[in-house]
Amino acid sequence: MNTEERNKEGILVEDAKSAKKLTRDMLAELEQKEKSPARRALDFFISVCPMLAAALAAAEYIYVPNFERFVSSNVNPERYLIFLAVPAAIYLFFWLHALVRYRMGQKKYYWNAVHKAPLYSVLFLALSALDLLTLKSGKLLYPFIPWVNDIINAAIGDWPNLLKSCYYSLELLFKGYFIGVAAGLLTGIACGYSERVNYWINPIVKVLGPIPTATWMPLIMIIVPNLHAGALFIISLGTWFAVTLASRTGIQNVDRSLFDAARILGAKGHQLVFRVAIPSAMPNILQGMTQGMSSACISLMVAEMMGVEAGLGWYMTWAKSWALYNRMFAALVVLVVIFNAVTNALNAVKKHALRWQNGVK
């Protein structure tokens, strides 16, 4: 009995069946050019580089002698080593994980590590370069540009204030942002639907829209007794503009035939708004929310640097005025981390909400 069935092209039916069970990894590998052993070895070396770079940065920090003026001023020197070790250890963990997965046939983690490794390596080397330019040689002028360990010491030394500032900043940012988003959704969707609402809202958006909301800060400082409330207003205003504009455009551009289809399927009144128009306008709405967030971040900083006596922006100007540059840098780093975290979180939400937009998964 002939057990080997073949289809028209002479391909084993068994093979054709198993081809259906191809995974994404297998597909990528099948269609990839064959890699030479040298290339494979190089890839492996690249994937190890971040650990090597971290070790190099640590060795440089330990063995290169400090600049003569700073010999006794680098207190708690071990903190910088921990600062280097933590990301290096995280990378090591993911690298090991990737190797284990590679053995199991899931190669994407490893290739991802190879892809990211050069960037991480350069980051460690850049830290080392900064250390050489500051602590080791005094080339960059202290105290305006402190060395990393000095910043770490400042951050740890003043952490209760930094934490409090973070809390104030985030509270103000999110309060203002959510008020702005809620109001923006309301007016934007109403404008998209109703000519009459648009008649009244459009002039406001048109005249005030191009002006950066931070412009109003001095005015707000004069007329509003409570600066916190003023800042809240400024932050909400910028977000409101962005969200209103984007959601109005979104609603106005909903494909009319979707409404026809929905009505024929029995959707009525508010269902047409909430089940058809708003989901359909979601890409625009989320775009507006992203823009709103960047506007809110700008307004927050301006407000905190100009008047509100709390938050990271205030902390930075305060540290600067007392010539505590290391604390200023510490606050700056915290700000960078926070704004990035917020933006990434928003992007993750956006990606999830709009997963229907991508074609093939």
Add this chain to the structure above:
Amino acid sequence: MAEALVLKIDGVSKSFARVETNDITNALENINLELHQGEFISLVGTSGCGKSTMLRLIAGLITPTYGQLTVNGKKIEGPSPDRGMVFQQPTLFPWQTVEQNLSFSFRMRNNYGENKDKVERILKVIGLENFRRDYPAQLSGGMAQRVALARTLICSPEILLLDEPLGALDAFTRMNMQDEILSMWRENRQLVVMVTHDVDEAIYMGTKVVVMDAHPGRVKAEIPIELDYPRNRSSSQFVEYRNQILDMLDYGAKE
């Protein structure tokens, strides 16, 4: 079914005002038709003859300027899932999966719970069980149109309105879908009204071809197609019908 369904179009005219010039366009003028359950009506005509307007009137998406449309004596007011419509574009809701699109109508009418099995059944019928969690952007044109058809059929409409539903498909998918629609219709025996640009398709599928004329849109002729299903596209009677209809549309063989 107790009473055989009758759709009456009584002296219906529909005019549109142009936005910029205020000119009035008469899309349809004095249309009188009586359509019965179990018929498959093909509407053909050059563009601008008001074929789509007619379907939208029957669907209840627009109201007539003069005259009235009735189903079993009841005036058509507003759209209803009982008069399902499929458009040239699939018009699936892109943010919903295949399954969610199919259950949309039930969810709008809050009776999804008792109709879950219908979604399962129709997924099987259109052969897209493995694509239930896919979004419309991931489907091919033919698959998307099949889902759109299923989304309408799942409500078991008494009248099925097809507005060039196969116009955007390639020739082979188109012929397959013609047969699929026909077998579905022969099983359920609704009244189907289909707009098409394709005279062959009109003859291949319809029990009756309604030929329309433009400026203003009106009915030129009603031609019953007396051929057994499945029809042979190259039989001599088929070709005769084709010549007759093309002649009426001024696309006949020129001497």
